[in-house]
Amino acid sequence: MTYSISEVAKELNLTVYALRYYDKEGLMPFVERSPSGTRLFKDSDIEALKIIQCLKSTGMPIKEIKGFIEWCSEGDSTLQQRYDLFLERKATVEAQLEELNKTMELINHKCNYYMTALDAGTEDIHKNNKIGNF
Numbered sequence: 304m305t306y307s308i309s310e311v312a313k314e315l316n317l318t319v320y321a322l323r324y325y326d327k328e329g330l331m332p333f334v335e336r337s338p339s340g341t342r343l344f345k346d347s348d349i350e351a352l353k354i355i356q357c358l359k360s361t362g363m364p365i366k367e368i369k370g371f372i373e374w375c376s377e378g379d380s381t382l383q384q385r386y387d388l389f390l391e392r393k394a395t396v397e398a399q400l401e402e403l404n405k406t407m408e409l410i411n412h413k414c415n416y417y418m419t420a421l422d423a424g425t426e427d428i429h430k431n432n433k434i435g436n437f
Contacts, residue, residue, distance in 0.1 A: 305343040315352055322352075329369050330355055332376065351375075361392045361399075 312319045325331050326342070333351060335343045351372075358368050371388055374381035420426045 305345060306349070308342050308344070311344045311349060311352065314349060315356060317352075317356070325352070325355065328365050330365070330372055332372065358392065361395050363392065 306314070308319050308322055311317075312322055315322075322331075322342075326334065331342075331348070331352070334348050335345075337343055355368055355372075358371065359365075367388075371385065374385050374388075416429060419428055
């Protein structure tokens with residue numbers, strides 16, 4: 304079964320423009336085309352695009368994602384490079400999560416601060432609070 308570019312865009316919550324951009328940047332050499340040039344996406348192409356989206360969401364530049372795609376096409380000789388790339392991406396995401404957790408702690412603190420002040424009807428309840436009433 305094949306899918307149109309608009310069906311794939313909808314499935315992946317992307318725009319058709321984004322998919323065309325990925326293709327132009329060489330991220331989709333695996334996608335076949337009909338004789339008239341229409342892209343014909345298979346289930347395996349959608350799975351590959353999910354990996355591309357995953358790498359992109361970690362902040363990886365398109366150029367590096369393209370390198371990963373090239374490694375995939377080279378086969379087993381690049382298994383170590385691909386593994387190392389995902390280890391590096393894992394470390395990047397762990398650092399992002401740590402930062403987000405710190406941000407969430409502060410947000411939770413301020414939610415509690417304001418809830419307590421609302422319940423008391425005043426911020427004076429927090430006079431000794433070091434963060435203050437920002």
